Amino acid sequence: MVVPMRTxxxxxxxxLARRLRALPPSCGPVRLVAVDGHAGSGKxxxxxxxxxxxxxAPVLHTDDFATHEQLFGWTERLxxxxxxxxxxxxxxxxxxxxxxxxxxxxxRRRLDPAPVVLLEGVGSGRRAVRPWLARLLWMELxxxxxxxxxxxxxxxxxxxxxxGWRPAERAHFADDPSRxxxxxxxxxxxxxxxxxxxxxxxxxxxxxxxxx
Numbered sequence: 001m002v003v004p005m006r007t008x009x010x011x012x013x014x015x016l017a018r019r020l021r022a023l024p025p026s027c028g029p030v031r032l033v034a035v036d037g038h039a040g041s042g043k044x045x046x047x048x049x050x051x052x053x054x055x056x057a058p059v060l061h062t063d064d065f066a067t068h069e070q071l072f073g074w075t076e077r078l079x080x081x082x083x084x085x086x087x088x089x090x091x092x093x094x095x096x097x098x099x100x101x102x103x104x105x106x107x108r109r110r111l112d113p114a115p116v117v118l119l120e121g122v123g124s125g126r127r128a129v130r131p132w133l134a135r136l137l138w139m140e141l142x143x144x145x146x147x148x149x150x151x152x153x154x155x156x157x158x159x160x161x162x163x164g165w166r167p168a169e170r171a172h173f174a175d176d177p178s179r180x181x182x183x184x185x186x187x188x189x190x191x192x193x194x195x196x197x198x199x200x201x202x203x204x205x206x207x208x209x210x211x212x
Contacts, residue, residue: 040150
């Protein structure tokens with residue numbers, strides 16, 4: 001069901017960045033903000049622009065935790081290597097997955113606690129992660145349009161991957177939808193980004209701080 005909402009924009013990226021910085025921490029000293037949406041919806045590019053507006057906020061990619069065999073089975077890796085250390089106020093260390101070599105890298109990356117950390121990727125707003133989030137943002141582009149963009153971006157070499165991805169993504173969001181919990185909806189326009197209030201801004205059904 002689509003939740004009715006007012007259509008007025010709620011500000012620019014700079015205004016969004018100010019609101020995010022003003023939120024209470026949700027994961028130790030960190031305000032963890034998810035950028036979710038369908039594959040090909042522009043999450044990575046938007047997260048990079050938002051990170052700049054935040055003064056260089058770190059960006060985590062769920063693709064670093066997923067694998068070919070576990071497209072959506074990355075929650076425990078994220079929790080163990082990133083969420084739990086950040087919640088303690090200590091640096092996170094994780095080995096990113098190499099999608100060409102089909103294995104995790106031998107060298108670990110370090111992520112220090114920061115005022116705002118962006119978590120970007122399909123399913124980043126899943127129910128198992130939401131207790132750690134200060135905010136959930138949703139890229140507002142229908143799945144078919146997103147997938148079409150993604151396939152054009154990746155070319156024919158990855159056509160087989162996309163054939164397997166689409167049913168996997170459908171199944172994930174059918175079981176664990178993110179959009180109803182989004183505080184803002186992000187629309188990509190020719191002139192930039194438009195930020196609208198999301199379903200959670202209306203019904204209050206947004207993520208809350210992790211207290212464990």
